[in-house]
Amino acid sequence: PGWIGRTVPDVIERVEVLVSSPSRNYVTLRLTTRDGIVGLGDATVNGRELAVASYLRDHVGPLLIGRDPGRIEDTWQYLYRGVYWRRGPIGMAAIGAVDIALWDILGKRAGQPLYALLGGRVRDRLATYRHAFGWDLPALLEQVDAHREAGFENIRVQAGVPGLDVVYGVTKDNTVYEPAGRAAAPAEEIWDTEAYLRSMPGVIAGVREHVGDAVGLLHDAHHRLTPIQAARLGKALEPVGMYWLEDVTPAEDPEALRLVRQHTTTPLAIGEVFNTIWDCQQLIENRLIDYIRVAVVHAGGISHLRKIFALAEVHGVRAAPHGPSDVSPISLAASIHLGVAVHNFAIQEYMGYPDLVHEAFPHAWHVADGHLQPGDEPGLGVTLNDELHHADDYEPAYLPVARRRDGTLTDW
Ligand code: GCO
Ligand code: MG
Numbered sequence: 001p002g003w004i005g006r007t008v009p010d011v012i013e014r015v016e017v018l019v020s021s022p023s024r025n026y027v028t029l030r031l032t033t034r035d036g037i038v039g040l041g042d043a044t045v046n047g048r049e050l051a052v053a054s055y056l057r058d059h060v061g062p063l064l065i066g067r068d069p070g071r072i073e074d075t076w077q078y079l080y081r082g083v084y085w086r087r088g089p090i091g092m093a094a095i096g097a098v099d100i101a102l103w104d105i106l107g108k109r110a111g112q113p114l115y116a117l118l119g120g121r122v123r124d125r126l127a128t129y130r131h132a133f134g135w136d137l138p139a140l141l142e143q144v145d146a147h148r149e150a151g152f153e154n155i156r157v158q159a160g161v162p163g164l165d166v167v168y169g170v171t172k173d174n175t176v177y178e179p180a181g182r183a184a185a186p187a188e189e190i191w192d193t194e195a196y197l198r199s200m201p202g203v204i205a206g207v208r209e210h211v212g213d214a215v216g217l218l219h220d221a222h223h224r225l226t227p228i229q230a231a232r233l234g235k236a237l238e239p240v241g242m243y244w245l246e247d248v249t250p251a252e253d254p255e256a257l258r259l260v261r262q263h264t265t266t267p268l269a270i271g272e273v274f275n276t277i278w279d280c281q282q283l284i285e286n287r288l289i290d291y292i293r294v295a296v297v298h299a300g301g302i303s304h305l306r307k308i309f310a311l312a313e314v315h316g317v318r319a320a321p322h323g324p325s326d327v328s329p330i331s332l333a334a335s336i337h338l339g340v341a342v343h344n345f346a347i348q349e350y351m352g353y354p355d356l357v358h359e360a361f362p363h364a365w366h367v368a369d370g371h372l373q374p375g376d377e378p379g380l381g382v383t384l385n386d387e388l389h390h391a392d393d394y395e396p397a398y399l400p401v402a403r404r405r406d407g408t409l410t411d412w
Contacts, residue, residue, distance in 0.1 A: 009068040010035045010109070015061035017043075017053050020389035022360035024178065025049045025397055026328045028384065029056060029097040031105065033069050039105035040382055041097030042297045042334075045089055046180050046326035047398045055094045059083075064098065070109075072102045076303050092275040092300045099301025100334050100380070107379030113364075114334065114381075115374055118306070118341035125371035126339040127154060127347040128323075129218055129243070133170040133177060135160035137206045143174070144207060144215075151370030154216035154243055154347060159203040161196045165189075166400070168222045168412070176354070178325060179399055186398040191410055193224055201236035208240045216243035216347075218269075223247045223411045224402075227259040234264030243347075244269040244291055244320075250411055251279075257288040269293050272322035276300060277308045284308075284315050291346060295322035296338070297331040305338060313344040323349035329361035333380040336365045336372050348372055360388035 014032040019025065027049050029041035043052045060079060067075060079095045080086055107114045115121060130147045132155050134140030140159050147155050158169030166189040171177050181187050204219060211217075217240060225233065230248035237245060244267040249256040251273045260268065269291035274280055275298060283289045292312050296305055309319045319342060321335045332350070339345045350372060363382045364375025375381045402412040 009070060010037070012064045012067050012069050015056075015064050017057045017061065018384075018389045018391060019049055019053045019394045020360070020391075021393040021395045022388045023354040023356040024180065024325060025394055026360075027053050027056075027097070028328065028330065028389065029101050030384065031064065031069065031098075031101045033105060037069070037105050037108050039069065039101035039103075039108070040330050040380065040384065041099070041101035041104070041301075042328040042331040043093045043097035044297060044326055044328050044331075045093050047186075048090065049394060052090050052093045055090050056097065060094050060098060069102050069105045072099065072106065073303060075099075075102060076301070080300070087276050087278070089273070089275055089298060093297055096297045096299065096301040096304070099303050100296060100330065103302045103334070104379040111378050113374060113376050114302075114337035114379055115341040118302075118337060121340045122343050123340055125369070125373060126336060126345070128152065128350045128367070128370070128372045129154035129156055129216065129347055131156045131158070131169070131177070131351050133158040134174055135170060135172050137203050139174050140203065140207065141210050144211060148211065148215065153214070153370055154218065156218040156220060156349075157204055157207050158220065159200065161192070161199050163195050164192060167196075169220060180326065180397040181400065182395050182397045184396050187400040189400050189402045189412070190405060191224065191402040191412075192405055193229060196224075197229060197233060201233065201240075204237060204240055204242075213241070218243045218246065220246040221248045223250045223273075225249055227256040230256075230260045231263035234260055234266035234268075237266050238264060242266050246270065246293070247272065254282040254286075254288065257283060258286070261288050267291065269320060272298070274299055277304065277311060280308055280311070284312050284317050287315055287317070289317060291318050291320040293320055293322050295327050295331060296334040297327055298322070302334050302338065306342070309338070309342050309344060318344050318346035320346045321348060324351045325353050325357070329353065329357065329363045329365075330380060330382050333363055333365050333374065333382045336374045337380065339372065340374055356388065360385050
């Protein structure tokens with residue numbers, strides 16, 4: 001029986017915040033109701049895990065006890081408006097985790113997968129893209145070929161830059177790439193945008209030549225270019241016919257993309273560091289982007305993402321959420337359920353996880369024929385392997401910082 005219309009609704013009885021480290025840090029929220037239903041949420045903010053864990057443990061958790069888990073929107077508004085100090089990555093990730101967990105509970109209560117509660121499927125399978133990198137073109141092509149052989153049709157390509165020692169998204173020896181380093185302080189990298197602009201268009205053109213026209217190629221500039229540099233890169237890549245060019249300029253300046261837009265037809269994607277619909281509004285309403293990349297965890301959960309995607313739908317912008325390894329399999333599940341139920345959802349990033357992460361979060365979502373499927377378990381279809389989540393497994397880990405050759409700190 002559902003609680004709607006019941007005089008005594010189910011209530012949230014237990015709130016647990018787990019900061020675990022099954023090969024990398026994750027912050028997981030577990031809510032348990034009086035009726036014994038468990039909802040899981042992801043609150044991971046890469047490099048700031050303990051801040052969001054404290055926000056949840058010390059401030060949000062106590063407010064959830066005794067609340068009706070079915071009042072998802074009211075809880076969202078309560079946590080958003082009720083704090084007065086609204087927005088920002090830590091607070092919004094905490095709200096996101098609660099919202100994801102409440103939708104999970106709703107699905108389990110209903111005995112339905114989340115996508116069914118979101119209106120049901122609008123597509124049979126969800127497009128995804130994988131990451132390929134290589135310090136040089138031959139090394140990059142090896143990974144591109146491996147993804148194509150595994151059936152993937154869209155590939156993000158990142159390469160090394162001559163003269164630099166470290167480059168975002170790439171390892172020199174082509175081993176597994178993980179942006180955060182386990183250390184007590186961030187690593188420092190030297191970055192040179194001009195060197196990058198000299199080499200990258202040629203590398204990406206080389207990939208296009210190798211794969212032919214049918215493969216979607218994506219590239220992430222990681223917020224490092226000035227508007228005019230970004231315009232130059234967009235124009236240089238026009239002959240390649242990119243699926244998208246991501247995060248060309250720093251995300252807090254929407255006007256920067258107007259200039260880029262005026263100069264190039266290369267599709268633009270941005271939004272992985274956005275936290276609310278208000279961060280997206282100007283870009284979407286002015287049609288300055290083609291894809292909005294907000295992550296379920298970092299932009300206030302399923303409830304808030306649906307609003308962002310609805311705004312985007314009106315303006316012909318498509319959804320393409322962030323999906324690196326620092327977004328946990330719980331968030332990815334939420335994204336995949338949205339992905340099969342939201343009409344203007346274009347593609348889901350799937351960076352993949354170390355094996356231990358798959359073991360730590362057993363999940364019903366899966367890859368089939370180079371596409372993502374949510375599975376049909378009730379709710380999100382993710383559980384926790386308790387043996388791999390110990391409360392105090394946190395390992396200090398930080399994203400790098402970048403400096404220009406003259407020592408000036410710049411965007412990583
Ligand atoms: C992406 C992202 C990530 C980020 C990471 C930072 O497009 O997947 O840019 O690789 O760098 O999420 O924590
Ligand atoms: Mg990115």
